[in-house]
């Protein structure tokens with residue numbers, strides 16, 4: 001039975017979507033159907049299509065009582081909106097259906113697990129949110145909340161574990177047909193931890209153990225965990241709140257963390273080996289992964305960040321975009337990312353130049369656009385005399401531009417969107433220490449109407465940022481202080 005609350009949301013979004021022109025949305029990044037979007041939820045493959053649900057408030061382009069929006073795609077790039085999947089309409093989720101995940105049950109039904117939120121007034125007048133885990137079962141379009149919700153609450157947790165910070169379940173089905181789930185939580189020390197739960201049928205869940213403890217190393221509360229096997233290792237992704245920067249890692253406040261290690265499945269023991277940021281740009285948070293039918297581990301994140309949400313177009317009827325789907329792999333013990341190969345199908349109008357001398361500003365014929373896939377290799381003209389700075393400027397016209405600039409002497413790659421049209425004094429720059437090998441820096445830059453994603457050195461690092469520059473600013477230019485040389489292959493994405 002669809003509740004009144006959900007029916008209203010569905011009616012509202014259907015009408016509102018029609019008021020938004022296609023050109024006012026990203027071309028191949030999923031954005032809110034209308035209103036507000038944050039985290040990806042329930043990213044999964046079901047009945048021959050990819051499903052993406054998302055944290056959603058249809059009625060305003062600001063965060064509000066959370067619903068789950070819903071879209072499907074066959075190639076992870078062209079998305080079709082479906083009616084909202086969940087609304088906050090039960091006593092156990094009346095203040096929000098927070099983040100969660102989706103799997104296919106053995107009997108072919110689709111199972112969603114999400115965090116139900118209920119506000120609790122404190123004696124001092126403050127309000128805390130009690131968080132529990134809830135289920136809904138469906139057919140890929142309509143979902144029935146489970147009559148025994150919530151299926152996990154404070155009574156399932158050991159003493160001292162927070163009932164207020166207990167959210168974002170990510171489930172998966174094991175090879176033996178049973179189910180596992182990781183959930184973010186806070187122990188008594190106030191930092192974060194990831195809890196592991198198991199189930200034989202997907203409905204009856206049992207607490208197993210603490211999979212990983214933050215111990216105040218990386219931020220405080222750990223949100224939106226994901227845990228999976230990749231190239232012989234195990235990877236724990238999570239999004240810590242309130243991070244302190246460490247060197248050039250973790251500059252985002254609300255950041256992202258990737259822990260790579262080993263996992264002993266007989267004792268459910270995760271042993272950490274290394275840590276790194278997932279994204280080194282400005283706008284990326286709460287990623288989730290899916291295993292594709294052909295065995296690729298593909299990740300999509302919320303291509304915004306809580307600290308920079310005031311960067312937006314005025315009167316924008318939608319807010320919030322998802323990142324490109326990125327295939328993950330491990331090389332030299334680090335997490336690498338590359339745009340999914342489905343993106344190659346959207347390439348057209350190839351333009352290529354090799355060994356272009358760059359000293360001062362250079363523009364190249366047919367190198368422009370705002371929906372672009374562009375590969376650059378930047379070298380000093382003479383390795384004995386390296387250039388001091390190289391910059392690529394894009395989303396450029398007389399007034400505006402955004403840039404990536406590189407100083408080989410420091411090995412620092414910087415993104416700067418200060419002149420992207422923003423009228424807000426928020427973070428617009430990020431510096432990132434990159435590996436500069438054999439006198440060459442390799443960048444693959446993907447531009448969509450409102451974003452740039454830069455894959456550095458074949459995916460060793462990624463820097464992501466949104467920008468809301470008017471679309472007429474579609475210039476691209478190159479600049480070197482000193483003498484550099486550039487190879488470029490550029491495509492329009494259509």
Ligand code: FRU
Pocket residue numbers: 038039055066098099115167168223224285286
């Ligand atoms: C992360 C997050 C989640 C929560 C959701 C609420 O961005 O804070 O922890 O479930 O957003 O919208």
